[in-house]
Amino acid sequence: MLEDRRLAVLRAIVEDYVCTREPVGSKALVERYPLGVSSATIRNDMAALEEEGYIAQPHTSAGRIPTDLGYRAFVDRLSGVKPLSPAERRAISNFLAGAVDLDDVMARSVRLLAQLTRQVALVQYPSLVQSTVLHLEIVRLSSTRVLLVLIAATGRVEQRSVDLPAPVSEGFVTALRSRLLTAIIGQRCTDLSGRMEGLAEQFPADERPSAQAIIATLLEATVESEERRVMLGGTANLARYRDSFSTLEPVLEALEEQVVLLRLLGEVSGQVSVRIGHENPVEDLQSTSVVAAGYGRGSAVAAGVGVLGPTHMDYPGTMAAVHAVAQYLSRILDEN
Amino acid sequence: MLEDRRLAVLRAIVEDYVCTREPVGSKALVERYPLGVSSATIRNDMAALEEEGYIAQPHTSAGRIPTDLGYRAFVDRLSGVKPLSPAERRAISNFLAGAVDLDDVMARSVRLLAQLTRQVALVQYPSLVQSTVLHLEIVRLSSTRVLLVLIAATGRVEQRSVDLPAPVSEGFVTALRSRLLTAIIGQRCTDLSGRMEGLAEQFPADERPSAQAIIATLLEATVESEERRVMLGGTANLARYRDSFSTLEPVLEALEEQVVLLRLLGEVSGQVSVRIGHENPVEDLQSTSVVAAGYGRGSAVAAGVGVLGPTHMDYPGTMAAVHAVAQYLSRILDEN
DNA sequence: CTTGGCACTCAAGCCGGGGGAGTGCCAAGC
């Protein structure tokens, strides 16, 4: 009973603070929310909540603001992800439908998510890991240089140019191409290593190093690029919350690092996950929250999608948007 | 004589303001620069310069700051692009050398330029226009869907998936591929339209619409993507100049639009060009300056590279950096 | 446990008055 009201108070504080961005006092609270008790009672509850670390006051004699722990409690007690309105779903669907290729899908998703949440959006390219090889092309650029183009079933295309240790003929390239094709077409990208083993040895000694170089690059491309790219959008939205950050610079800097973005989307699962403030692994981003979810073909998670914003964000709304976009991305991936 | 000194005064004002970012007064000027006259004389010159619109004062009884016109005069009188130090050149060269593919070259260039200038860097992908077709791959994803991969001599790879009006066989794809290849390999991307004319008619009626769809997409890819992508980096540097802008938001927003970025790099030539404040075509960016240059294979300009920052930037240094990176990009393109 | 009352605290906003940097103008000097 008492616990219930305290929770309601916390919830009200979070909601109020998220929308006004100003410390909220006991009086304002009883006026704006149907808590059914007087401000004095709320004050007692607030003192208790502060004691437990859920809220804090910026200065004595100011209202309270939620702490990271407070947001955490708030998020944990949400009753499931609130569904979007049919109109919103239709908008998303329409927005993503017109994409011409994978790059376009990614770009549109980022834009969409940034617009929906009015925050910074992150979309990761589908991993090659769960995907199979659709096609491989080897183009001879010169006698000592070839270009590899690897096409994955997800629609992702990886290209690498390789400098060869020795000149090779067009015939060698053709031969290598056909052997590689039979070896890896339709295989999982993660299995390539075993599949291509010993393949270089089938070539005469003078061509062997070149074959090895190409195979090595191919492996490198599948492994290294595994989850390399994350697309980013909506950074302008950060500026709108300028006063939430002492300074924008470190945040923007962190967001320019692919490595950082990858860590943010790191351990996503199918569910929507929320990282609040200090829970965040990246130091420069510990004044922000990240809402992320995985998407992928069927149950396998191919990559992550998420949103980054100030800790005082609209969690329910953001979670709903991220969830929805992840769903649509999964569907698009399936259709391909 | 008099004109000479006024110019020297303007130059000193620009230099001082660029480095201190504070309105500069007559007294500070004679102390810090060897102008050889008294502050009273400088005051007269300043009054004249203000009359002519080169400088302005934020308030009465404050120092002067250069106007856009003042910067323009300053930039126009620069004696050529100042060369970078050998050490810097070596650093650039090393930095760009390790790139594995075109994407990587672009990414490294952006990063490099942002670091060198401590501002926002823009690098445009080389246009297909001046380039020739290196290879085309058509992959049959399903009976009614194919993936086109077009590889240009610049190293750029364009991919498109095409939904076909009717199911096609693997044989059709093979046939179309070989005909397209003989038609367009080695041709300029701009000439494809003529080259592929009538090609669809060589196929039986049931396959013709599919062939047409594929050819149309191919054309679309070469035309539309002609100068589509601009890579952006160093946005964090904008935050460092926060007080130079009333608000960062519109600037960041503008920078998220590819269209805007293209306009910024619009009419670049081989020379370094400078757009100062209001000279800028994009309204939201009229409080910024853009220093840009073209790069490309030999004399042909394939794309642009540039830097965006506050109007009070270090023009000589920025111009030198942009120039150098453009040069190196051209060289890399040539080597490919 | 809740509630109204009350004293207390402290950030924010509002003067008002130096202080200082910088200007414009003027009259004298080269």
Added chain:
DNA sequence: GCTTGGCACTCCCCCGGCTTGAGTGCCAAG
């Protein structure tokens, strides 16, 4: 005629003190 030192003037900026008001904690009564 340009340059220069002098001088009065103008405002921005900073500082300290004051008031105001929102918000709190505590207490005693219901």
